[in-house]
Amino acid sequence: MMIVFLFCLCFFLFSTYFYWNVNFKNFHYTRVPILGYHNISNLFNISATRVKVEAFRGHLKYLSDEGYHCLSLAEALPYLGKCSDPPQKSFVVIFDDGFQDLLVDAIPLLKSFRFTASIFLVTGYLGQESRWDVLLRTHRQHHLSSSEIRTLLGDGFTIGSHTVNHPDLTLLPDNLILKELIESKEFLEKTFNIPIHFLSYPFGRTEERVKSLVRQAGYRAALSQGQCQRQGSPDLMEICTLPINVFDGNFNLENKLTRNQFFWLEQIKIICLNQFSRGTPLIKPMKRV
Ligand SMILES: [Zn+2]
Numbered sequence: 001m002m003i004v005f006l007f008c009l010c011f012f013l014f015s016t017y018f019y020w021n022v023n024f025k026n027f028h029y030t031r032v033p034i035l036g037y038h039n040i041s042n043l044f045n046i047s048a049t050r051v052k053v054e055a056f057r058g059h060l061k062y063l064s065d066e067g068y069h070c071l072s073l074a075e076a077l078p079y080l081g082k083c084s085d086p087p088q089k090s091f092v093v094i095f096d097d098g099f100q101d102l103l104v105d106a107i108p109l110l111k112s113f114r115f116t117a118s119i120f121l122v123t124g125y126l127g128q129e130s131r132w133d134v135l136l137r138t139h140r141q142h143h144l145s146s147s148e149i150r151t152l153l154g155d156g157f158t159i160g161s162h163t164v165n166h167p168d169l170t171l172l173p174d175n176l177i178l179k180e181l182i183e184s185k186e187f188l189e190k191t192f193n194i195p196i197h198f199l200s201y202p203f204g205r206t207e208e209r210v211k212s213l214v215r216q217a218g219y220r221a222a223l224s225q226g227q228c229q230r231q232g233s234p235d236l237m238e239i240c241t242l243p244i245n246v247f248d249g250n251f252n253l254e255n256k257l258t259r260n261q262f263f264w265l266e267q268i269k270i271i272c273l274n275q276f277s278r279g280t281p282l283i284k285p286m287k288r289v
Contacts, residue, residue, distance in 0.1 A: 027228035027240060027267070028228055028234055028235075028240060029228065029240050029242070029259065030076075030079070030080045030234070030239055030240065031079055031080075031085075031086050032071060032076045032079050032080065032086045032090050032091060032092055033091045033092070033242055033256065033257050034073075034076070034091070034092045034093075034094060034223065034239065034240075034241040034242060035059075035091060035092065035093050035094070035241070035242055035244050035253075035256075036094050036096065036223070036225050036241035036242060036243045036244060037049075037051060037056070037093065037094070037095050037096075037106070037244050038050065038051075038095065038096050038097055038099070039051075039095075039097070039099045039101055039102070039106075039141065040052075040053055040056045040101070040102065040105050040106040040109075041053065041101045041104070041105070043101075047246075048245045048246050048247070048273045049243070049245055049246070049273075050246055051244060051245065051246060051248070052246070053105045053109075055248070055249065056105070056106060056109060057109055058249065058250055059244070059248075059250065059253050060109055060110065060113045060115060061113075062250045062253060062254070063091065063113075063115070063253075064113050064115075066089070067089055068089045068090070068091050068257075069087055069088075069089055069090045069091075070090075070091060070092070070093065070113075070114075070115040070116055071086075071087070071090050071091070071092050071116075072092070072116050072118065072158050073092055073094065073118045073158060073160070073198055073221075074158065074197070076090070076092045077197075077220065077221060080221060080234065080236060080239055081221075081233075081234045081235075081236045082234070091257065092117075092118070093110070093115060093116070093117040093118070094117060094118045094119070094120060094160075094200065094223065094241065095117055095118070095119045095120065096120045096162055096200050097120065097121075097122060097130070097141075097143070097162060097166075098119045098120060098121040098122065098126075098143050098144045098149075098159075098162070099130070099141045099142065099143060099144070100141070100142040100143060100144050100145075100148065101141065101142075102119070102144070103144070103148060107152065107155075107157070111155070116156055116157060116158070117157055117158075118157070118158045118159065118160055118198065119144070119149075119152065119157060119158070119159050119160075120159070120160045120161065120162035120198075120199075120200035120223075121143070121144070121149065121159055121160070121161065121162055121184075121188065122143060122162045122163065122164070122165070122166045122184075122202075123161065123162075123163070123164050123183070123184040123187045123188060124164040124165050124166075124184075125143045125166075126143055126144065126145055126146055126149070127142070127143060127144070127145035127146065128142065128143055129141070129142055129143075130142070130143060132165060132166040133166070146191055146192075149192065150192065153192060153194070159188060159192070159194075159196070160188075160196060160197070160198035160199060160200060161181070161184040161185050161188060161196055161198070161199045161200070161219075162184070162199070162200050162202060163180040163181065163184050163199075163202055164179075164180050164183050164184045164187075165180065166202045167180065167202060168202060168203050168205050169201060169202065169205065169206065169210045170205050170206065170207050170209075170210055174209070174213060177210060177213045178213055178216070178217060181199065181213060181214060181217035181219070182217050182218075185199075185217060185218065185219070196219075197219060197220040197221065198219065198220065198221055198222070198223065199214055199219045199221075199222040199223070200222070200223045200241075201222060201223065201224050201225075203274075204224050204225030204226045204227065204241075204243070204274055205224070205227070206222065206224050206227070206237070206238055211235070211237035211238060212237075214237050215237055219237075220236065221236040221237070221239055222236070222237045222238065222239065223239045223240075223241050224238050224239065224240055224241065225240070225241045225242075225243045225270070225274065226243065226270055226271055226273075226274025227240075227271075227274070228240035242256045242257075242266075242270070243270050243273070243274070244256070245269075245270075245273055247269065252266060
């Protein structure tokens with residue numbers, strides 16, 4: 001029995017490694033790791049993107065203890081597209097969706113470690129429930145309001161666009177993609193009187209057609225997750241982030257930051273979890289607000 005089990009385990013590991021080697025080995029990752037979070041909360045939901053408060057505190061403590069230096073996305077930008085050397089042990093934190101519960105634990109914890117972050121906002125839902133999302137708990141999450149965002153900007157946090165309605169952009173025609181990109185950018189620039197340079201793709205999804213429209217809409221860089229550019233020089237319209245999820249302890253964080261010998265397992269995990277998020281636009285097609 002044990003021999004059969006070991007055989008199955010070896011077969012599973014070998015086939016997973018082979019699959020990784022063919023499909024994901026050549027992904028371009030930035031030299032400054034970008035850690036991608038969603039919400040930090042102890043409230044139960046069945047989403048893989050929720051990170052518990054203690055786990056998040058552990059990640060920040062690990063980064064601080066190991067001498068990592070937190071950069072804002074704007075500070076990291078010169079190192080994302082070029083080969084120039086970034087400061088040693090630097091990293092970036094981003095939050096997609098801009099949920100209000102960031103104010104409870106995530107932001108105070110980041111401040112206590114003197115770290116910063118960029119928050120990507122769904123502009124059609126500021127101050128409202130996340131009706132674009134599949135309901136995975138007893139109540140919907142709320143998005144940050146304009147006044148809460150103003151306070152965060154005053155505290156040195158930065159913001160970017162996560163579109164107006166959070167659609168999978170790869171499923172939309174060109175005119176609707178441009179509308180999502182331009183309306184969200186202009187809204188944030190007008191409301192907060194700051195330039196908006198960064199986009200984070202909803203569900204991490206993009207393709208060549210979408211990337212050229214992002215460029216046309218005037219963004220300087222756009223972030224993806226779960227799928228990354230495979231060849232050529234680094235493309236600022238497809239910056240590959242490292243999603244951090246419910247299963248990630250400090251060991252996993254270290255694998256992702258250092259891209260060590262276990263990184264391929266982390267990549268497989270990221271790609272598997274990203275497949276689940278692709279179900280959302282199918283279950284809940286985009287409704288414009
Ligand atoms: Zn999102």
